[in-house]
Amino acid sequence: MGAFERTFAMIFGRLSTEQQVTLLETKYIAGKALKAFRGLVETEKDSVRSILRALANRLRISAEDETRRAKTRWESLRIAESQTVEDFCLLLDKVERVAYRRLPSEELSLSKTAKLLGAIAGNEALRCMIDAKLLESPENEHYDICRLLAIRHDMSLKEFREKKEKIAVQCFKCGGYGHTARISPTLAEAPVQRNALKEPNFKVESIDMKGFEVKLEEREKKVVARGRKIIEKGKIGAAHVDLVIYSGACISLMSAKTWTVFTATNEPIKLIEKVSVEISMRTRTRRLTFYVAAVDRETIILGTEGFKAMGIQLKIDEPPRDVRIVDEVKLDRHGQKIVGIVVEGIIHKERRLCLITPTSRCLTAGVCQVNSEGKARIKIANHMS
Structure with a gap:
């Protein structure tokens, strides 16, 4: 909460107190916090800091409460089926820092080592290798050694699976394995004509929907028979989405509902397109990516993603006081x-x-x-x- 308060002040500190409170209520508070906010008296809404302090008291966000919750979560920590060992170790560090912050380093190392060994209990060869390595090291280094070996082994397995799955990919064009329809060897390589002055010629072809539905059903049956998924769970920004893996598509698509951008005053920005153009500034000319938005302004905004390409650095020096x-x-x-x-x-x-x-x-x-x-x-x- 303290980090959020400092970040909020850095971004919206120039707004008035009334605007900051309105922005906090409409965009950054939800769930129980929003219910607690609506129950605050007017004297507790003098500023963002007073609101956050009042919410902390009502939601019982204190060091003692967080420690108890973290200890309960620590006891129930188990590695998920789709979770990597690296992500599980990061979660261990996060929960342990709150639950057992008063324990010495040796006790923390042994406790986290036991959790991690329990997570990889199904791999007997890895367990034996780690046990042999731990016998040669002091107790305060056990967790670091165990984490390093487990993560390296998990990454090796992941690389092996990716190579195996690549071989199993089937092309929709020629029916062969190991490549997709976009790079099918049956396609003739036509020269690409690039001319920035001409408008691109887009064509839409009609297809036989009945025949397509029949082929799609056959394709889904084959996918199910091989036990592979074509829909994966993903996340874009803060939105959880379903990602359809489709090798027959040449471009990636997203709905306008998912792609929504808001200003600092909580007003939506209509994004028209994404362009890549050359921009010159002082002694440099670089190709940068810009998002064209429906806003009324004469200047353009050069974001931090373009700073490195244009040689821009932000630095505030603190020389000795005169x-x-x-x-x-x-x-x-x-x-x-x-x-x-x-x-x-x-x-x-x-x-x-x-x-x-x-x-x-x-x-x-x-x-x-x-x-x-x-x-x-x-x-x-x-x-x-």
């Missing part, structure tokens, strides 16, 4: 005096102490406490002539 004396001061040899100074820049409440490093070696370095206006008084001394 300190200047309010009035001119003249000191005799071994003389001392208290003077007023001004420290440049914004002074934060928690960073009021300022280190003074003189540019002349005859003066003494010191630390002063600066007020909100950047003013302070320090003692200077002349140690030379």
